[in-house]
Amino acid sequence: MLVETMDAAHASRKRTRGLQLLSLFIVLFSALTIYPSKAHAQIVGDLEVNIPFQFHAGNTKLPPGKYLIHMLDDADLTFMEISSADGSTSALFEVQAAAADSAPDKSELIFNKYGDRYFLAEVFEEGNLNGSKVAESRYEKKISQEDAAAHERASVRHQGQQ
Numbered sequence: 001m002l003v004e005t006m007d008a009a010h011a012s013r014k015r016t017r018g019l020q021l022l023s024l025f026i027v028l029f030s031a032l033t034i035y036p037s038k039a040h041a042q043i044v045g046d047l048e049v050n051i052p053f054q055f056h057a058g059n060t061k062l063p064p065g066k067y068l069i070h071m072l073d074d075a076d077l078t079f080m081e082i083s084s085a086d087g088s089t090s091a092l093f094e095v096q097a098a099a100a101d102s103a104p105d106k107s108e109l110i111f112n113k114y115g116d117r118y119f120l121a122e123v124f125e126e127g128n129l130n131g132s133k134v135a136e137s138r139y140e141k142k143i144s145q146e147d148a149a150a151h152e153r154a155s156v157r158h159q160g161q162q
Contacts, residue, residue: 046070046159047123048085049109052154055118057082058093063091068159069123070108070124080123080132098122098133107156112140114147121151 046068053064066085071077072092083090103126110122119140124131136144 005127016105027045031058047125047153047156048159050154051109051154054117055120056137056140057091057120058134059139060093062089062091077132081136082120093120094135095123095132097134098124098131100124100131101130103127103129107158109154109156111152111154112144113150113152114143116141117143117154118144122157 015047021022023095031095047065047070048068050066051064055062062082062084067082067117069080069082072079072081078094078096079092080095081090081092103124104124106108107126111118112121119137120134122131122133
């Protein structure tokens with residue numbers, strides 16, 4: 001009789017622990033699902049930019065030239081794409097929320113510069129405090145340990161604007 005009571009108590013504790021874990025999983029899943037949609041101000045349309053130097057966007061090295069940048073559709077505002085104006089070169093890169101100290105007067109890209117190497121670091125739209133910070137690649141992390149960063153800015157405009 002005592003053994004049966006202990007087995008029932010053990011089974012009850014296992015069921016309670018399982019329900020607690022399931023509840024925790026549901027809460028975490030809900031929080032992670034909701035967070036990305038509120039993390040970024042979405043860039044509307046394509047941004048055009050002329051970048052006069054070779055640079056890295058995510059894990060891709062890109063040549064100087066004219067580029068279009070936009071949020072990747074259906075990516076919960078966590079990925080952006082940059083492509084050359086002629087469509088010959090493109091890269092996807094991960095972004096997260098960023099906040100400017102003050103709303104920029106014009107849309108701009110901000111690059112981290114280490115020696116003669118440039119890495120796309122942030123994207124901000126004119127008049128908006130909220131922007132996107134580019135996730136550092138392994139290569140940039142390695143370079144940043146060897147050299148201090150300077151910042152370089154490139155003005156952008158919405159495609160079709162003069």
